[in-house]
Amino acid sequence: MTFSKKHKRQKKVCSTGWFLFPVSSSVLWIISLLCLFQTPACAQSGENDLTGQKIDGYRGIWFTLGQPYPYGDKYSGGLGTYTAKHVPLAIYAPAVNKTFFVYGGTTEATSKHLLCMIGSYDHTTGTVAKPTVVYDKKGVDDPHDNPSLLIDHEGYLWVFVSGRGRKRMGYKYKSRKPFDIAAFDQVSETEMTYPQPWHIPGSGYFHFFTKYTGVRELYFEKSEDGINWTKTQKLAGVKRTESERSGHYQVSNHYGNKLSTFFNWHPNGNVDQRTNLYYLQTTDFGETWTDIQGNAISVPLTDYNSSASVVTYDSLTRNVYLKDINFDRNGNPVCLYITSGGHEPGPENSPRAWKITHWKNDRWETNTIATSDHNYDMGSLFIDGDTWRIVAPVEGSPQAHGGGGEVTLFISRDAGKSWKVGKQITSASPRNHNYVRRVVNGKAPFQYLWADGNPDTFSQSFLYFGNMQGQYWKLPYHMDNDFVIPVPGN
DSSP states (O other): OOOOOOOOOOOOOOTTSOOOOOOOHHHHHHHHHHHHTSOOGGGTTTOOOOTTOBOSSOOBOEEEOOOEETTEESSEEEOTTOOTTSOOSEEEETTTTEEEEEEEEOSSTTOOOOEEEEEEEETTTTEEEOOEEEEEOTTOOOGGGOEEEEEOTTOOEEEEEOOBTTTBOEEEEEESSTTOOSOEEEEEEEOOEEEEEEEETTTEEEEEEEEESSSEEEEEEEESSSSSBOOOEEEEEEESSTTSOOOOOEEEEEETTEEEEEEEEOGGGOGGGOEEEEEEEESSTTSSEEOTTOOEEOSSEEETTOTTEEEOGGGGTOEEEEEEEEEOTTSOEEEEEEEESOSSOSGGGOOEEEEEEEEETTEEEEEEEEEESOTTOOOEEEEETTEEEEEEEEEOOSSTTSSOBEEEEEEESSTTSSOEEEEEOOOSOSSEEEEEEEEEEEETTEEEEEEEEOTTSOOOOOEEEEOTTSOEEEOOSSOSSSEEOOEEOO
16 A cells, blocks of 8 residues: 655745755765865854753754755755664663663754754653753754664663764763763764664674765674774675775664664765665674575675675666664564655655565565655654554655655554554644654653654754654653653644
């Protein structure tokens, strides 16, 4: 069953002040690189550093990439829970009956000053605590620098603050006390983008991440204590020819001691042509890697035709936008993603199809769930036996053809083969909702987290959480007390 957004939008001038004019993909790629390596404005301005301070409310960051097209920006809006490649953002800790979560925040409604934040929800009292600034990005307004979260076997909270290429470094922070968001200490400063840290009991800390080596390439590192890390190792850099550049984005997860990653491929390093789907796994903490059938794969993977290949979408002229990875009842991996006709927003690159690819009966099986109107609509996959759910912004958008929309819960009772709408979670919203993020080991009512924002123009961005019954709550934008009960959204 397929559902789609049915709205149209007129051509417009982007609110950032960019004017619409025909621009080639190569020129836009050069512009994005120039933006990537610019010096943060407040690094020179001497603004007060808010690192370590409490903020009196949950205020999400708004961002625009600044790549306008006739139907709007390549992506923009409320991106506090961005990107899909920052994993995980939220974890439930049964030892204290709390959900801890990180996000990209800001100082006030009129600001784009990025603060890497951590908050907590107490399932016993039903309250959220005032969030803490783990790291003040000091004038950076780019949520590519958002944090990811890890909780270790002793309950210490680890926040991995993303950098951006080699100009803005990444940081690892550790809480001073277990299960406590009050104070953090910096552990390291290193080159890392899109941090994806995991703790494997009995083995240690494993970290998938990206380096910008002129292109986006996948790396990993590991540690026994979180303080001392191995030398970084390159995981993938697929090429068709020796002279071609590589490039990838990935989503990762683990099932017991099995660490798994799905990744796409950027032909000659061009992110606007991202396509294909690959899969790698390790069951010995990164000592050896295999394809899904256990055949050894030498890393870094460079062979375009490797057995790690899952679907060759380049032959179908389809782009691939990764969203999430989860596992079925037998530990087989499932990938959630969108395919489309190209990187530009608007109807010409439709259909944008939500798909899952699942290892089943000794082969990869792909099914379609729904359609969207933007490549950067982002949701998460939940698996409970044969009951699978996807919570994503798929239905009609307040700002059509912009990133996000109204949040919908889809449900499958046959392990992902067929899907239907289980609940329309949001409706008649003033702003698009986007980047619905699954809580690791999530417990109701805090099983997923997201943010809203207007992708067409600068706006406030609120944060929300919800449960599998389709109920949701808005996190308080302003807090007069240290602990506040969130307001129901529906």
